[in-house]
Amino acid sequence: xxxxxxxxxxxxxxxxxxxxxxxxxxxxxxxxxxxxxxxxxxxxxxxxxxxxxxxxxxxxxxxxxxxxxxxxxxxxxxxxxxxxxxxxxxxxxxxxxxxxxxxxxxxxxxxxxxxxxxxxxxxxxxxxxxxxxxxxxxxxxxxxxxxxxxxxxxxxxxxxxxxxxxxxxxxxxxxxxxxxxxxxxxxxxxxxxxxxxxxxxxxxxxxxxxxxxxxxxxxxxxxxxxxxxxxxxxxxxxxxxxxxxxxxxxxxxxxxxxxxxxxxxxxxxxxxxxxxxxxxxxxxxxxxxxxxxxxxxxxxxxxxxxxxxxxxxxxxxxxxxxxxxxxxxxxxxxxxxxxxxxxxxxxxxxxxxxxxxxxxxxxxxxxxxxxxxxxxxxxxxxxxxxxxxxxxxxxxxxxxxxxxxxxxxxxxxxxxxxxxxxxxxxxxxxxxxxxxxxxxxxxxxxxxxxxxxxxxxxxxxxxxxxxxxxxxxxxxxxxxxxxxxxxxxxxxxxxxxxxxxxxxxxxxxxxxxxxxxxxxxxxxxxxxxxxxxxxxxxxxxxxxxxxxxxxxxxxxxxxxxxxxxxxxxxxxxxxxxxxxxxxxxxxxxxxxxxxxxxxxxxxxxxxxxxxxxxxxxxxxxxxxxxxxxxxxxxxxxxxxxxxxxxxxxxxxxxxxxxxx
Numbered sequence: 001x002x003x004x005x006x007x008x009x010x011x012x013x014x015x016x017x018x019x020x021x022x023x024x025x026x027x028x029x030x031x032x033x034x035x036x037x038x039x040x041x042x043x044x045x046x047x048x049x050x051x052x053x054x055x056x057x058x059x060x061x062x063x064x065x066x067x068x069x070x071x072x073x074x075x076x077x078x079x080x081x082x083x084x085x086x087x088x089x090x091x092x093x094x095x096x097x098x099x100x101x102x103x104x105x106x107x108x109x110x111x112x113x114x115x116x117x118x119x120x121x122x123x124x125x126x127x128x129x130x131x132x133x134x135x136x137x138x139x140x141x142x143x144x145x146x147x148x149x150x151x152x153x154x155x156x157x158x159x160x161x162x163x164x165x166x167x168x169x170x171x172x173x174x175x176x177x178x179x180x181x182x183x184x185x186x187x188x189x190x191x192x193x194x195x196x197x198x199x200x201x202x203x204x205x206x207x208x209x210x211x212x213x214x215x216x217x218x219x220x221x222x223x224x225x226x227x228x229x230x231x232x233x234x235x236x237x238x239x240x241x242x243x244x245x246x247x248x249x250x251x252x253x254x255x256x257x258x259x260x261x262x263x264x265x266x267x268x269x270x271x272x273x274x275x276x277x278x279x280x281x282x283x284x285x286x287x288x289x290x291x292x293x294x295x296x297x298x299x300x301x302x303x304x305x306x307x308x309x310x311x312x313x314x315x316x317x318x319x320x321x322x323x324x325x326x327x328x329x330x331x332x333x334x335x336x337x338x339x340x341x342x343x344x345x346x347x348x349x350x351x352x353x354x355x356x357x358x359x360x361x362x363x364x365x366x367x368x369x370x371x372x373x374x375x376x377x378x379x380x381x382x383x384x385x386x387x388x389x390x391x392x393x394x395x396x397x398x399x400x401x402x403x404x405x406x407x408x409x410x411x412x413x414x415x416x417x418x419x420x421x422x423x424x425x426x427x428x429x430x431x432x433x434x435x436x437x438x439x440x441x442x443x444x445x446x447x448x449x450x451x452x453x454x455x456x457x458x459x460x461x462x463x464x465x466x467x468x469x470x471x472x473x474x475x476x477x478x479x480x481x482x483x484x485x486x487x488x489x490x491x492x493x494x495x496x497x498x499x500x501x502x503x504x505x506x507x508x509x510x511x512x513x514x515x516x517x518x519x520x521x522x523x524x525x526x527x528x529x530x531x532x533x534x535x536x537x538x539x540x541x542x543x544x545x546x547x548x549x550x551x552x553x554x555x556x557x558x559x560x561x562x563x564x565x566x567x568x569x570x571x572x573x574x575x576x577x578x579x580x581x582x583x584x585x586x587x588x589x590x591x592x593x594x595x596x597x598x599x600x601x602x603x604x605x606x607x608x609x610x611x612x613x614x615x616x617x618x619x620x621x622x623x624x625x626x627x628x629x630x631x632x633x634x635x636x637x638x639x640x641x642x643x644x645x646x647x648x649x650x651x652x653x654x655x656x657x658x659x660x
Contacts (some may be wrong), residue, residue: 011036011071011219012164014218018065019052024051027063029214034164039186039193039387041227044430046212046238046457050196052077054166057194070164077162079170083149085141090132093141093152094123097159126155129181131174131341135534147173147342154560158185164192167459171199172454175342176480176514195462200458201483225458263431294411294436295465298472299371299443305473306330306370306446311362314348321360323500324532328493334444335488346478347450349493349500350376353476354448366446373444375452378636380431387426389414392423392434396441405441411438413460429455437462445473451508453481484506512562565644572637579630586619586626593619 012034019027026049034040042050055061057068058076058091070076087093098119124137130151137143141152150173157165165188171179179202186193186206194211194482197203203210204224208339212219212228215605221228316323322345330336338346351357353364354374366372394405409419412433423431439447447468453461465487476493479485485507491512492503497517503510593616600608 001300008035010036010069011074013069014056014066015051015069016066017053017056017063017068017218019049019056019061019063025216027213027218029066030213030218032065032211032217032218032220034192034194037190037192038209039189039195039207040209040211040220041207041225042196042211043203043228043458045459046455047117048213049216050213051168054168054194054196057164057166073245074164075162076164076166077160078158078166079150079154079157079168079445083146083153085152087147088140089138090127090141090144090152091123091137094127094159095119097156097161099122123155123159124619126158126185127152129178129180129185130155131421141599144384151178154182158230160190164194165189168196169198170195171202171480174480176339176482176521177341180482180516180519183554190420198453198457198461200461200479201481201486250487258657260399294408294440295467296373296440296447296473297443299369299445299471301332301369301371301445303369304331304365304366306332307336307372308365309353309362310365311351312352312359312364313361314345314352314357316358323495324361324384326362326500326503330446330474330476332474334476334491335468335473335489336474336476336493337485338476338478338493338495339480339485339507340500344495345500346495347376347378350374350448350450350476350478369445371442371444372446372448373439373442373518374448374450375435375439376448376450377432379435380428383423383431383434385422388420389423389426389434389437390419393419393437393441396438408437411440428454432456439507442468445475447471447475447477448475449475449479451478451480453479453484509562509566560646561644568640569637569644572633572640575633576630576637579626579633583623583626586623589619590616590623634659 010033014030014032017027017030019025030053039425042053042435044050057358058078071338085093087096090475098302124134127137128134132148132151132155136148141149144152154170166185170182174182179199183202183205186195193207195203195207207224208224209220209222210228212221212225212232219228219232221231309326309328312326313324315320320417326349328336338349340346348357352359354372354376355364356374387395389403390405390409393408394402397404397408406419408416414421414430414433414437419429423434426434436452449468452464456464461481461484468477468488475488477484489507490505492505492507494501494503494514503514505513539635593612597609597612597616600612
C-alpha cells in the first residue's frame with residue numbers, strides 16, 4: 001500500500017514491509033525513512049529484494065503487509081529498461097525529459113529561442129557526459145545500439161529531475177569515463193536518490209547513506225557500505241556470543257532440573273527453574289549466508305614472459321582501424337587493466353590476445369608453457385542450454401571426477417541440487433558464474449577477463465578480487481570498475497583520444513599524471529565562455545577562476561602525493577625483496593654447509609669442521625637478523641600504505657567525497 005505523508009520531514013517512509021513469493025521471503029517487517037536531500041545506496045546480495053523494493057516504492061507491486069508513504073505530489077522517477085521513443089532525433093528525445101520536468105506538453109518547448117537554446121544546451125551536456133558524440137544528436141533513437149538506447153533513457157530521466165531518483169544498475173551500459181561523469185552529476189543531485197549498483201566505489205562516492213537488505217530486514221546508516229557491513233558483522237558476532245552463552249545457561253538449567261526433579265526438598269527451586277526456562281526465549285542460530293569463494297587453478301611457469309603482442313593492428317573495415325601498431329609484453333605476475341570508452345576495441349584486443357581473432361597486421365606469441373584461460377561476456381552463448389551446471393563444469397575438467405566438479409559448482413554458488421539446473425533456465429548472472437566455474441576448472445597461468453564483475457554482487461566481487469590477487473600467474477582484464485582498478489592494476493592499456501597506449505603504473509598514478517582526455521577537453525571547452533560553463537543541475541551557477549585554480553592545486557597536490565607514495569612504498573618493497581633474496585641465498589648456504597659438515601665429520605677433518613661450524617653459525621645469525629628486518633619492513637610497508645590511502649582519500653586526495 002502506498003500512502004501520502006502529512007508531515008514533510010520524511011520524504012519516504014517504509015513501515016513494516018512484508019513481501020514473499022511463495023516460500024521465498026524477501027522482506028519480513030522491513031522499515032526505513034528517507035530525509036530531504038539524502039542519497040541512499042541500496043546494498044544486499046543478488047536476490048535479496050533490491051529491485052523488488054524499487055517496484056514497491058513505484059507502486060508497480062504491493063506489499064503483502066506494511067505501507068510505503070510519500071508526500072502528496074511527490075514524483076519518483078526510475079531508469080526503465082522498457083524502450084519507447086516518440087521523437088525523431090536523439091536530442092529531441094532527450095529534451096522530452098525537460099518538458100516533463102516543466103509540465104509542458106511534448107511539442108511545446110518554448111516560443112522563445114533563448115529558452116529553447118538553453119534547454120538544448122542542458123540536454124547536450126547530459127548526452128555528452130553519457131558518451132554521445134555531437135554527430136549522434138541528429139540520429140534517430142532507433143538507430144542506436146541497445147546500450148545507447150538505455151543511455152538515452154537515462155539522459156531523459158536525469159533531465160526530468162524527479163523528486164526521488166531511483167537508479168537500478170545505471171553503470172551497466174556505461175564505460176569508465178561516462179561512469180565518472182555520472183558520479184559527479186549525482187553528487188550534485190538536489191533531490192533524494194536511491195541507488196542500486198554492484199560497484200562499491202561508485203556507490204560510496206555518490207551516496208550519503210547506505211540501506212542494507214540483510215536477513216529480510218533493512219538497516220540504514222549514515223556512511224559507506226564498508227561501515228554498514230562492519231556494523232552488521234560486529235552485531236552478528238555479539239548475537240552469536242550471546243546465543244552461545246544463553247545455550248550454555250539453558251543446558252545448565254536443564255541439567256539442574258533433571259538432577260533434582262525427584263527430590264522433594266528441592267521442589268520449589270526446580271519449579272522456579274522450570275518457569276524461568278519456559279519464559280526465556282530461545283535465540284535461534286543464524287543461518288550461514290553463502291558467498292562466492294574460490295581460487296584460480298595455477299599452471300606452473302618459469303619463463304619471464306607469458307605473451308608478446310607485436311605491432312598489432314585491427315579494424316572491421318580497412319578504412320577505419322580500431323587500433324594500429326600496438327605492442328605489449330606480459331610478464332608472469334602482471335596485473336594489466338584494459339580501460340577506455342565503449343566501442344574503441346577493448347574486447348577485440350582481448351580476443352586477439354586469446355587467439356580467437358586474427359589481427360590485420362602483427363602477431364601474438366606465447367611462451368611454450370603458457371596456459372591461457374579466457375572469460376568473455378559473449379562466451380555465455382557457448383554454454384549448452386540442454387546441459388546442467390555440473391555437466392558444463394565437468395566438460396572443462398575431463399580428467400577429474402564428479403566430486404571435483406561438484407566442489408567447483410559449490411564455490412560458484414551452485415550447491416546441492418542447484419548444480420543440476422539446466423543452463424536454459426539460468427539468469428544472465430547465473431550463467432556468468434558458470435563461466436567463472438569453467439574458468440577455474442582449467443589450469444592456467446594467464447587469465448584474460450572481460451568485465452568479470454558484471455552480474456556479481458558486492459560480496460562476490462570482493463571474493464573475485466581476492467582470487468585475482470592471490471593468483472600466481474598474470475591477469476589481463478577489461479573493466480570499468482574503478483574499485484577493481486585501484487585494488488589490482490599495476491599496468492594499464494588505455495584506449496583514449498583515438499589512441500591505445502601502455503601506461504606503466506597504477507590507475508591512481510594515471511589519473512594524477514595523465515587523466516582522461518574527455519574530461520580535460522570538457523574543462524578546456526567550457527573555460528572562459530560566459531554562460532556556457534553552467535551545470536544543468538545547479539540552477540544557473542557558474543564556476544569561477546578561483547575554483548579552477550583550486551582544482552589545479554588539488555591535482556598538483558594529489559600528483560605529488562602519488563609520487564611520494566610510489567617513492568616510499570617502492571623503497572620499502574625493494575628492501576623487502578633484497579631481504580628475501582639474501583635469506584634464500586643464506587638458506588642455500590646453510591644447506592650446503594650442513595652437508596659439508598656431515599662429510600667432514602665422517603672424515604674426521606677437524607679444521608673443516610671448525611670452518612663449517614663457524615660459517616653455519618654466522619649464516620643462521622644473519623638469517624635471524626634478516627627475518628627481523630623483513631618483519632619490520634613488511635609492517636612499515638603496510639602502515640605506510642594505509643597512511644597514503646588515508647591521505648589520498650582525505651581532502652585534496654583522489655578519493656575525497658562531495659558532501660551535501
